[in-house]
Amino acid sequence: MSPNNQDFEVLIVDDDEMTVFLHDIYVKEDDFHPSPIHFYNGKDAVDYFNTYFNVKRHYCILLDINMPILDGWEVMDEILEKGMDKNVSVIILTSSINTADRINAKKYDMVIDYVEKPLTVDHLSKIKSQDKIKDFFS
Numbered sequence: 001m002s003p004n005n006q007d008f009e010v011l012i013v014d015d016d017e018m019t020v021f022l023h024d025i026y027v028k029e030d031d032f033h034p035s036p037i038h039f040y041n042g043k044d045a046v047d048y049f050n051t052y053f054n055v056k057r058h059y060c061i062l063l064d065i066n067m068p069i070l071d072g073w074e075v076m077d078e079i080l081e082k083g084m085d086k087n088v089s090v091i092i093l094t095s096s097i098n099t100a101d102r103i104n105a106k107k108y109d110m111v112i113d114y115v116e117k118p119l120t121v122d123h124l125s126k127i128k129s130q131d132k133i134k135d136f137f138s
Helices: 017-029 042-052 072-081 099-105 121-127
Strands: 008-013 037-039 058-063 088-094 111-116
Touching: 008 017, 008 042, 017 121, 037 042, 042 058, 042 072, 058 072, 072 088, 088 099, 099 111, 111 121
Parallel strands: 008 037, 008 058, 058 088, 088 111
Antiparallel strands: none
16 A cells, blocks of 8 residues: 555655666555655755655655765754654665664664665565554555
8 A cells, every 4th residue: 555645755865877766666666655756966855855844744765875965874964953853764775785884874763774775675565564654554
């Protein structure tokens, strides 16, 4: 069952166009969300939040760590700084196998999963059961 679009938004934030394309397909195929929004750098995602953030919505970000302009850590820091984090769930999607990145991700309460690329439909199905977002899929 797809979530109610009025209450739940999905953002794919990654500087690699092919990755964004694939993740978009998976998100739609798994009924995770019918129309995710794409950003190819962290600054554009932060600008979107600064303009369109709505406290009545929940945002799920599929977030790459290593990107130009603003990286994934900086995106999450901006969200925290603006007090938007209670409405945001982040799935870190990265090619990084660095243990320090996994440890750093645990410092952010908004991070609900850490996935080494590529994301799969099976993994999306598991993410739907995460406490912070499961109500959007029932």
